Amino acid sequence: MIDKRVDTIDAALSGIEDGSTILVSGFGNAGSPIRLLEALIDQGAANLTIVSNNAGEGEFGLAALMKAGRVTKVICSYPRSAGSIIFEELYDQGKIELEVVPQGTLSERMRAAGAGIGGFFTPTSAGTLLGANKETREIEGKLHVLETPLKGDVALVKADAGDRWGNLTYNKSARNFGPTMAMAAKLTIAEVKTIKELGEISPEHVVTPGIFVDRVIKLREER
Amino acid sequence: MNTALNRKQIAWRIAQEIKEGSYVNLGIGMPEMVANYIPKDREIVFHSENGLLGMGPTPDKGQEDGDLINAGKKPVTLLEGGSYFSHTDSFAMIRGGHLDLCVLGAFQISESGDLANWATLNNSKPPGVGGAMDLAVGARQVFVMTEHCTKDGQPKIMEHCSYPLTGTGVVNKIFTDLAVIDVTEEGLVVREKVVDITLGELQNKTAAALFEPKVCELRAPIL
Numbered sequence: 001m002i003d004k005r006v007d008t009i010d011a012a013l014s015g016i017e018d019g020s021t022i023l024v025s026g027f028g029n030a031g032s033p034i035r036l037l038e039a040l041i042d043q044g045a046a047n048l049t050i051v052s053n054n055a056g057e058g059e060f061g062l063a064a065l066m067k068a069g070r071v072t073k074v075i076c077s078y079p080r081s082a083g084s085i086i087f088e089e090l091y092d093q094g095k096i097e098l099e100v101v102p103q104g105t106l107s108e109r110m111r112a113a114g115a116g117i118g119g120f121f122t123p124t125s126a127g128t129l130l131g132a133n134k135e136t137r138e139i140e141g142k143l144h145v146l147e148t149p150l151k152g153d154v155a156l157v158k159a160d161a162g163d164r165w166g167n168l169t170y171n172k173s174a175r176n177f178g179p180t181m182a183m184a185a186k187l188t189i190a191e192v193k194t195i196k197e198l199g200e201i202s203p204e205h206v207v208t209p210g211i212f213v214d215r216v217i218k219l220r221e222e223r
Numbered sequence: 224m225n226t227a228l229n230r231k232q233i234a235w236r237i238a239q240e241i242k243e244g245s246y247v248n249l250g251i252g253m254p255e256m257v258a259n260y261i262p263k264d265r266e267i268v269f270h271s272e273n274g275l276l277g278m279g280p281t282p283d284k285g286q287e288d289g290d291l292i293n294a295g296k297k298p299v300t301l302l303e304g305g306s307y308f309s310h311t312d313s314f315a316m317i318r319g320g321h322l323d324l325c326v327l328g329a330f331q332i333s334e335s336g337d338l339a340n341w342a343t344l345n346n347s348k349p350p351g352v353g354g355a356m357d358l359a360v361g362a363r364q365v366f367v368m369t370e371h372c373t374k375d376g377q378p379k380i381m382e383h384c385s386y387p388l389t390g391t392g393v394v395n396k397i398f399t400d401l402a403v404i405d406v407t408e409e410g411l412v413v414r415e416k417v418v419d420i421t422l423g424e425l426q427n428k429t430a431a432a433l434f435e436p437k438v439c440e441l442r443a444p445i446l
Contacts, residue, residue, distance in 0.1 A: 104314030
């Protein structure tokens with residue numbers, strides 16, 4: 001019997017190694033797997049590269065993991081937000097590396113990784129600082145830059161409902177990067193609010209099919 | 224110079240320009256105000272980069288939902304007929320030319336329509352680009368909403384931008400507190416200006432050549 005449900009956070013996060021690239025869902029706090037990120041501090045993995053749209057805020061979730069000194073590099077579109085204090089401190093002290101990627105390119109690079117595409121040409125960033133030193137090609141009269149796949153060792157995704165096959169639904173704009181990250185990592189761990197019986201999520205409503213998900217854990221709502 | 228428009232009036236002026244049935248993305252900050260002044264008889268669908276179509280106004284106090292936010296991470300609502308989708312789909316809409324219009328803020332705009340709105344030459348803060356580069360190259364039309372000059376009186380419209388570019392040749396129309404200017408292959412064409420500034424004065428506040436074949440009065444209701 002396939003059963004991707006796990007009972008404890010320890011089981012959900014087991015096997016995450018030092019030096020991993022971790023895809024973290026969320027746009028601001030919407031869809032951010034805050035509990036999993038905080039549990040990752042106890043799990044102990046260090047020297048992590050985090051791929052996420054933002055770089056955390058306050059001192060919880062992603063910011064707590066950074067404060068614990070576990071993150072050496074952040075790949076994101078927009079690190080600064082109201083309250084991104086921890087990241088900014090570490091950045092000022094030269095303790096964290098930053099790679100800025102345009103938001104749509106960030107998402108599409110992960111989609112390419114998940115879809116087995118070796119890269120893609122996009123007009124986004126052509127002729128700008130972020131497109132400098134990239135291979136370019138003119139396509140239909142418009143300059144494009146070559147972008148390569150961005151694969152995760154692990155994806156931490158916050159969803160709404162999940163079942164034992166790993167099928168997921170999301171809540172409103174908390175969906176954001178979840179479906180793309182789920183397909184782009186070797187190990188995808190989903191934090192859900194409710195566990196459903198197989199068939200309870202209508203097949204028409206499954207957003208992330210279970211094939212992309214390895215572990216599902218039910219966690220109480222944080223904050 | 225008391226006929227210069229305030230920010231609400233610039234937003235109002237842009238709103239008059241948006242056609243019935245348009246799919247529109249409003250950039251974070253000042254452009255968000257445009258939604259307040261759409262003529263009542265027009266149905267416009269607002270897109271938010273974090274996965275919303277049919278975005279509605281700010282919810283009533285107490286009705287906010289942390290999973291339903293806009294690109295500026297502020298609480299919003301969804302209108303009937305609206306939809307939620309992933310970042311990958313959202314940026315397919317943006318890059319794929321499905322948005323009729325995007326309204327963005329600017330640090331600088333060049334006479335050939337280059338836009339600089341994501342970074343200055345001040346490196347003391349970590350850079351962040353968000354979705355600006357995707358929106359700039361992807362939307363069918365890009366309007367810029369800006370003050371004509373910086374706070375210390377420096378022109379923002381110039382021959383070449385000195386700040387890092389967001390996109391090249393992407394801006395179609397510039398709306399300022401003093402004028403409405405089209406970016407054309409022949410250069411910057413003034414379509415409207417406020418009454419109590421002369422064309423000579425407007426040119427002095429602009430660091431690129433202005434053409435003025437036929438200039439109408441720029442006016443807005445008291446807001």
